[in-house]
Amino acid sequence: MGRSVSLDDPHAAVALAARTGQAKVYQHVTQATERRAYCAPALKSALAVPLKAEGDVLGVIVLGDENPERFSEGDLVQAQVLAHLAASALRQARSRAKLQERARELDLLQQAIPRLAEDLELKGVAERLARICVEDIAVRLAWVGRAELDGQVSVIASWPPEHPYPKEISVRWDGVPEGQGPTGRAIREMRLQVTEDMSSDTGYAPWRKAALSYDFTCSAAIPLVSHGHPFGVLNLYSEQPGFFTTHKLNLLQTLANQAATLLENAQLYEKTKRNLAQLETLRNIDLFIISSLDPELTIRVVLDEVTEQLKADAAGVLLAEPQTLTLRLAGARGFRSRSESTRAISITQSLTARKILRDRRVVRLTREKLLEETSFGFRKFCEAEGFVEVYFAPLISKHRPLGMLGIFYRRKPREGVPTDFLEALAAQVAIALENGQLMEELRRSNLDLRAAYDATLEGWARTLELRDLETQNHAQRVTELAVRLGLRMGIRGEALTYLRWGALLHDIGKLGVPDSILLKPGKLDEKEWAEMRKHPEYAYELLSEIEFLRPALDIPYCHHERWDGNGYPRGLKGEEIPLAARIFAVVDAWDAMRSDRPYRKALPVEEAIEEIKKDAGT
Template structure:
């Protein structure tokens, strides 16, 4: 029972919605035989003029008068029998007898068991729309009549290439009736058109969105047809013309197209529910979404202003104010903006209701945009017809040909815009003037005779004459004229053929130029037969034209180039333009002539390839020069590789102390630059007088017995003689069995060895071996000598660097021993700290390493730690060795020892980097230390680390005035000093180092 109030509320809401609707609503009882009316709303009463009391209980058919058998009535009866929804348009009569067109949307209403109990109908007055549609049909018929009187064919196709319309002229081209085409697919009737230029024109029009023209031979008709395709929103319009007699390329005729409009079908009534308080949408029906184009989630929870539906705020606020007062708002006209930006004129009816305790507004909307458009159509029907005629003329004006009509006196009646382009005159300058005024004086009589011929009964004629352009230049025109039976006007289409006639003259000039060219110019059929042969060909090949024409290209093409010639003919025959390529031809005297050949296709008027144009130029001298340049370039590249290789070796010698890497680079360059199959490099040990292999290239296995005595084997002979050695044939050389086995395994035949000499000393031997007999050039020997010298320099530099490193190491050891001696001397002076320097040095180095210092920096840390108290050498013994407490003055002297250390050590350059510990190891983290009073990270890290180690060693060592502290007590003291005396992070690292 708790749901009953809600159901009653919903029922009341529905009644209010229907009663306030601007659309006529009628409900009939489907359970009774004649479906009597049980309910009509006020809008229905206003629409029909009948009050509800007069029509309830009757069938709605009385509104149809005597037109019970109209198509809409039959559809209604069928839908009611099948219990389905239907929307129809009916001719109805009001109570006063006036006719109106009624759009009825009828739907069945079912009960919970699915049984149809009622039918509900929504009625709209669409009289204006139907009258506009009737007028459109009249205009359409007038346009069809105009198109059917045209001599050119006109075809309208939809987007799927189905025939929508074609005029009599278009049907006549194929010899069929127009009705045989309507609704048929283009390729169903003419499958051959799928590959034709006509269909390609339609495709290009679709892709580019612009008019496209083409001329093509259509096999189904046996005719040449010029077609111009115009794209439209709903398909294509194609103008066709029979140009069989002309066979001309690129003839275009831009014919007019007509766009047949379709009446937009009204959607069911949109309904909106919104809150009164904030005007936000609570719910909308599908009809509303279809009307405005928004998704449901895009409007729910938003206002009409936020969605942009209703932008007139004054109108919106006025309606909201009236609704909030509680009175329904009936038939209020507003303008709504759809998502796509369109404007729709709507009639709104609003009523205030309460939903779930909250006041809401129910809005019913009816789109009257079509009705307004229909009213404008009725008012402007005559203007529309004129605009259509104007558009048709404008379409004709798009044609590149001049389309004109003449009266019996030979004066212009109409003329298209093309006259401006062709003759330089605007159409209005020609209208009413005799055409003979513009014809060349020499052609006026002949042109007048043509006019007499057509008026005498010749239906259509075609002729050419000369017109005078406004500028005075001559324009050649080709005319097609027709005189329609019963019509006093003569209709003509004229085309500017000035360029075509000029092209024919140019062709004659071109033939003369070809004949005079010094290059060989041939015309060749697709089967390889020579068709033309100019003077240049006679001079190049030695054959006269009478000897060559009619012969196969095999006459001048060598057998080894027959395949190339065949492939060339095939490619050009497919329409390809070949880039110039080099080939060889045979002259009459048997001499082979290198030529540069250019080949291009020859087309006929239909665009088909019928032959090949070939131009051959003698490039004998050019080829010789190119070969010379190539030879010089190869030589230059080789020299450049030599220079680059030497530079890489120089860089390796200068930048790398790794002799193995440098020698490897040298061996790679030797193998590459000298084309060696195997390379070895041996270094001399002056102590053992033996040669050891430092590197090899090209051997499949490592060399066994890698030591060679000086004087033995080929390398030993080179080292002993200090001269290069060449062995052309190793099979006959005096070598050891082991070396002979290696040479046999590697199939090495020739040998070249050279000593590595530097500063008069033999440093080693370079060996180069080949698997084939080899006769070296002077350049090769110079390169070998250069690379050998580079190897000697590299070895000498490496030996010098090793010796220098050894001396540096000895010097560093001497420095460190001296410093350790100073530290021991300090310990001997101050016996209380004996061994202190050594211990703190080792621990400080470990701590700094833990803190991340580099190995190079640790060297300075070690030296600084050893010399941390070197400044005490400047402190008097009475102060330094005093057993008791120092006075303030004595303590002031003691604090000067860091400054003494700076003055002493700063004079020694290699000890300057080690000054941080001697100078700052008494500074404290909080800034209370000496000698400078540095604070925090301003104290060098090495000094902060040493301060911790120094205190740790001092407290854990015995002193005359106290015993050593325990390790635990000392660590606790250091931890308590973190943040005041010591760096906390250093203290933490120190504890990690000690494992606690």
């Protein structure tokens, strides 16, 4: 019992029956070489009958006796009948076992595929795949790798996630030694690779020590192929010799084929999400450019977005200074050093800078290209920062180069950099810079125009003073006082400008009053006074036709209105009177009391204050 016999043993009755499929009676078992094939050494006779079903030998029944010549031909016939029944039963049992195993595998696949499809994220799908292999198929470790464009195989996910082996090894799929193992071959050849014995397989040499330290004995590398292209690999490990049977490998291959499509879909989904995020970024920056007139602030926003969306380690905007032929840093993110090389690049010394500004397209600098850079300072700066890949995009506005947008990586970007997105960001920076320059020019022009307006209005005010000798310098004094009081009352910006202009022009309507009345030395009669009281209306008729002065009308038109409604020309009262006119009315009264007149001296400050308080509300 518990014995095994090689089918190639020429002396074993069991082996002979199994090989030939023929039953045989052994009446005298005397040779030790034959006796070893039976259950007990004392047997003197035996009967060996193969278990045959549908032409296949499933096993052998051996009957033995301690007496010689114990079995007859009739016993042989009966044994063959029993063997036939036993073979049929064994065949059915094996068929049921196979069906049950197939059903279990089908059930596993039916449950596994929906589980994989539940997750839309690449890492989530990969982790579920590795977990199914460990928990449902009983491999010791599983990890999913992606074939990167630079030849690396990056680990997307593994199970158990805490197992250190995937992090300890470096695997490639290109022509270097690390790419000649089963993983690299599986990806390149798009064929299953099985390592039966890690301790002796020469292709496993770079990883043998680490693998054996975790008691792995065998492995399988299953390519993940979708639409005829290798996405990556499913790597599986076991500590059981011979674990990866043909049957298991077929199951794993079916699972991997289904998973490959889901992994590629997940990768496309993530790419779509990134593209949408990039479009959203461009839209947000567009809105920011529209709402902000500050190019420096826009540059800061763009640098934040470019480092986030493109996973860059650093980014910067360099602006061209035509006078010095220099690119000078206008904004930066992520640089460690503060070297002069980070702040300025000589266009004449840098081959890269000249190429970008000449060709006006995105330039990619790999580690090798950085070593060829002719600007010694920039090259040393990149070495000190540890940059291995740099991208520059030109800033072009109206066919004029303004500078460059640069992004820097200390590790090679996994999926490269979308140059169209980088160009779009650079275009937005150029627009912001152009807008900033236009706004600065507009601001200077506006300041010049405002200065011209002020000079013109002050000239008008002086003209009035020359005409009315009693009010010399009055316009300038009340204007300054009105502005100071307006500021104290919270008036700012354009409203303060119009308050100033209105104060300067408060008596512009007197241009319509005849000199005989305006310059009369004595007291005005009732008719003359009625004419004098028309000067606010003359001011309205004069200024309302001038568009840029229309907002300044409140003071010239309403500064003689009174809080109690007894003013002129319209008899407004209370808050019907514009605030600017109310402010000016107080200032005008104050200046009148504090100025010398031919018929009286100026009031002292205290008396003027008391007079203002006394007349409040009138």
